[in-house]
Amino acid sequence: MNFKALTLGLAVASVATFSVAKPVDYKIDPTHTATVFTWNHFGFSTPSANFSDIQGTISVDNAKPADSSVNVTIPLASLNTNVKALDEHLKTPDFFDAEKYPNITFKSTKVQALGKNKYKITGNLTVKDVTKPVVLDAVLNKQGVHPMTKAQSIGFNATTSFNRSAFGVGAYVPNVGDKITVNITTEASVPASK
Helix, strand or coil: CCHHHHHHHHHHHHHHHHHCCCCEEEEECHHHCEEEEECCECCCECCEEEECCCEEEEEECCCCHHHCEEEEEEEHHHCECCCHHHHHHHCCCCCCCCCCCCEEEEEEEEEEEEECCEEEEEEEEEECCEEEEEEEEEEEEEEEECCCCCCEEEEEEEEEEEEHHHHCCCCCCCCECCEEEEEEEEEEECCCCC
């Protein structure tokens, strides 16, 4: 085989390999992931609460961001307002009905790269038995080898807002605010090969 043929063959193989490249799946690290939400309380204060033990996968295609996706499960058992009585009330049928609907889920339907590490992630949020679209405004914080775990890792911050009454969690509206503002921070890593 002559040099030109070999070079052409390598080039074709390289293009073929690139064209079949798949998104990289990062498993969310629940110990470095938090979802904090806030609401208006009778106009006097803006309380906050958070969810932890969040599970899921962030699939990232750097070459084609539109092929990326997010799939997250948030257990209502992890709800924490720092007020035990309120935690228990929010888990009742007045609000989340956690015994019947133990998880909140988010599954992306569209990812748009906006430049400067900013993304718009549209997806379906399911609370109780209601599924509606929401949009996350996300910022890529860092992507690379984690200095502690040595795993390929990625980290994002994201924000969104929506009316809780749209998801059947409308108790005490409008005195207790309908609009919920959510701030998310997450780290995720590629699982080690077995």
